[in-house]
Amino acid sequence: MPMMKNLQQQASIAVGNSSVVVKTVAVLLVFGYFLTFIHSITDHITVTPGHFAWVWTYASHSFIELHFWDVIIDIAVIILCGKLLEPLWGAMDMLIFYVVVTTFVAIATQFLYLSLYMVTKNVEYLFDTHICGQAGFIAGFSVAVKQVMPDHVLLASPFGKLRNTHIPLLLLIVAITLRLCQLLEGPYPFMFGFGILISWIYLRFYQKHGNGNRGDMGDNFSFASFFPSQLQPIISILSNTIFLALVKVKICKKPQRKYDISSSSTIQITLPGTDPQDAERRRQVALKALNERLSKSDQGPKWPSLDDEEASKSSESSGADAKKVEGKSKYRICSVTNPRLQRKQERTRGEQNTRFMINVMFIQCVEYVNLF
Incomplete structure (x- = not known):
């Protein structure tokens, strides 16, 4: 036939x-x-x-x-x-x-x-x-x-x-x-x-994947996703409880999160497994909010203009252009080497680093809650 x-x-x-x-x-x-x-x-x-x-x-x-x-x-x-x-x-x-x-x-x-x-x-x-x-x-x-x-x-x-x-x-x-x-x-x-x-x-x-990670921790591949949407909340509670119990008795391990900090204003987060669309979308939103916070923190308080202050001082003393330039350079050198100013800048950098680490820990907590 x-x-x-x-x-x-x-x-x-x-x-x-x-x-x-x-x-x-x-x-x-x-x-x-x-x-x-x-x-x-x-x-x-x-x-x-x-x-x-x-x-x-x-x-x-x-x-x-x-x-x-x-x-x-x-x-x-x-x-x-x-x-x-x-x-x-x-x-x-x-x-x-x-x-x-x-x-x-x-x-x-x-x-x-x-x-x-x-x-x-x-x-x-x-x-x-x-x-x-x-x-x-x-x-x-x-x-x-x-x-x-x-x-x-x-x-x-x-x-x-x-x-x-x-x-x-x-x-x-x-x-x-x-x-x-x-x-x-x-x-x-x-x-x-x-x-x-x-x-x-x-x-x-x-x-094991080619990037060295193991498994797929995406939300669309959780155990509850096998069931109808009406039953997923109940299944999620049961599966999370069982998983945490297995982690506690050291039968299973907690999934590892790796954070690669490439610069002071951006973060690249690498999670094990594939990158599902919903997880990627959630990460992009979190990273956007974090970058906005860091960009705001990087903009420190504006210092008063040194040129105006030096110009007034030099005009009162001599009024010569050469002396005004010399006065500017000397004042700036003194400002840079001022110990009080250095301590204030160090405190500002410390506060920025602290806020940065808090934001990183916040993203890690959000990802851990969405484990299953």
Whole structure:
């Protein structure tokens, strides 16, 4: 059929133009699908909650899919990831993201089923459950797209606009619904939910950027931003409380702010992560106000005119032009070397530096409040 040939041609072009990482993952997915026809091998290449010693399954489970349509979906997501994220991150960072998400999703899902066994004493949770597939990475990909293009409109309808920022929670609801309808395997919704959480933690706090900073502390990538606007205030309170508790027990670290003072009138503030539009706009407003304050403080009190005073004195004494010039220079030298004047100038500079530091601390406090 012409349509099928066209689809095959487009798929081959997409895979052919992809990087080595994308091609390798796609080939391993196809190979892993054919391995599922050998039932004796399946148990040894998927994560089973009751088998802790099979550590190699944390690396192999993501390439094992039990249905061919899942393989097609996984390959499509990998190709999209290569087109959207790899040009921004690079192949190595994309591979690190893949390994981190899939590995920790498997570990978290395994411990969840162990907890279910401890509560229910149902042995099926230990040895009849197989954790495999790319559900966690698909969730992580949706989170990464939300970070990169949060306001991109996917669908405009009479009910509102569907944006990338809505996709992770929407897909999770769809996965839970399909599981309740017995259309998905048991671990799938759990893996998807852990994929959202783990990918957000990695991108929020640990991903290393080219400028040496880590994470993305933008307001549009806070944990509350995954939820509807009506629930965001409540979620923000809970997430901030949990984060501060983790900082207190030294599991997490406070984000570091770096202030580069290039001159006495301007400041350049560098924050970790990307620069979202809302944070950049807020920084520009703060910097504008700070620069206005500093420019006003730099304009010190105007001293009385020395020329008029010297002119009157010299005209009274001699009236000669040469003596008037000499008197001016002598008076200015005395004024510069006057200890009282020097102390007053030093106090003025000290007050300016104090006001400058107070303004810097004010901006730091504003940025810390907007952490989540």
